[in-house]
Amino acid sequence: MDLFQSIILGIIQGLTEFLPISSSGHLLFIPAILGWGDPGAAFTAVIQLGTEAAVLIYFRHDLWNIARDWLISLRRPEIRGELNPRMGWYLIIATIPISILGLAFQDQIETAARNLWLVGSMLIIFGLVLGRADAIGSHRREVGELSFRDGVIIGLAQSLALIPGVSRSGATISAGLFLGLTREAAARFAFLLAIPAVVLSGFYELYKLLNGKEHVAEPMLNVAVATVIAFVVGYAVIAWFLKYLTSHSMAAFVWYRLIVGAGVLILTAAGLISV
DSSP: OOHHHHHHHHHHHHHHTTTTTOHHHHHHHHHHHHTOOOOOHHHHHHHHHHHHHHHHHHTHHHHHHHHHHHHHHTTOGGGTTSHHHHHHHHHHHHHHHHHHHHHHTHHHHHTTTOOHHHHHHHHHHHHHHHHHHHHHOOOOBOGGGOOHHHHHHHHHHHHGGGSTTSOHHHHHHHHHHHTTBOHHHHHHHHHHHHHHHHHHHHHHHHHHHHTTSSOOSSOHHHHHHHHHHHHHHHHHHHHHHHHHTTTOOSHHHHHHHHHHHHHHHHHHHTTSOOO
16 A cells, blocks of 8 residues: 555544544545545554544643643542543543453454445444434433433443444444433543543554564554544544534434445445455
């Protein structure tokens, strides 16, 4: 894969990571359509560091306050019921399911799960789930009203994102909407929740690459360029998406998932694309 292709994949990662349409799915079927081949799970995991850097910078004040107050709450029990200490615990608790399952099913995720039939099906199924969540959710609760139970449920939903085509943000936003969160609150918590799991996964894959325990067909320069581009595009998408959700429903993303998912299945059935 040359530098131009890596640039395109970086743009795709930045555009799709935060929208509920599955970045891993797009990084699988778009190269297949263009005849580039599968960039691999390791490449995908590493360039996700770019989009997570965008989240870290965009929400830097929120994250600093959460981390500071959570640490203070460890020695001051009287403030543990306040929002920031609770958010710290929710982010930790909600990250546990995907961490355990990611390690347990690492081989399957990197091989068997990278299947276009699976991607197309998940795009459709979880597009319908997102549409249902948006339709029946009360859209009344804010992030500050999250409970321990909510954190566990949203964390379990995030673990579904290990399957390409599901979408990390799509699964967690859907769970948040089912729990009555506003669209913006569900997206905000979904973005914050992605940080621990994606950063740990990305650095783990980067460690394996640098130590020769994993192989990526692309030169490291191309991977680095894709990561930087993913960061720039991802930062812009975060700002746009949160503003978009203040006055729009999820309908556009639901229809997009259904159409693209059907297209992937049709092209795969016709033998026009494969991984």
